[in-house]
Amino acid sequence: MDLNLxxxxxxxxxxxxxxxxxxxxxxxxxxxxxxxxxxxxxLFEMYWQEASNDEKEAVLNKLEEEVGKL
Known part of the structure; x- marks a missing residue:
């Protein structure tokens, strides 16, 4: 079976x-x-492919902040 997730x-x-x-x-x-x-x-991939550089940077900054809390 070929499943394309x-x-x-x-x-x-x-x-x-x-x-x-x-x-x-x-x-x-x-x-x-x-x-x-x-x-x-x-869903994240879909967003990322269409996001502007500013949007990507904002996401990366937030992720860095959250990862730093681990």
Whole structure:
């Protein structure tokens, strides 16, 4: 069986509005299930590919801050 995870995630969220996307992200995080992490990664990849350099820098700064708390 050939499973394209990226495409499956994209198909699952296609046409979702902001509220639906937020619910998907929140549910994935709140569930704490490891199997949800790849889907969040696909959503992040979609964002990252279209983000401006300023947006990327802001995300990286925030991640650096959060990683520093570990």
């Amino acid at each position: 990226r495409q499956a995630v994209k198909n699952n969220v296609a046409g979702h509005d902001e509220e639906q996307l937020e619910a998907t992200i929140s549910e994935a995080i709140q569930s704490g299930e490891e199997k949800m992490l790849p889907g969040l990664g696909v």
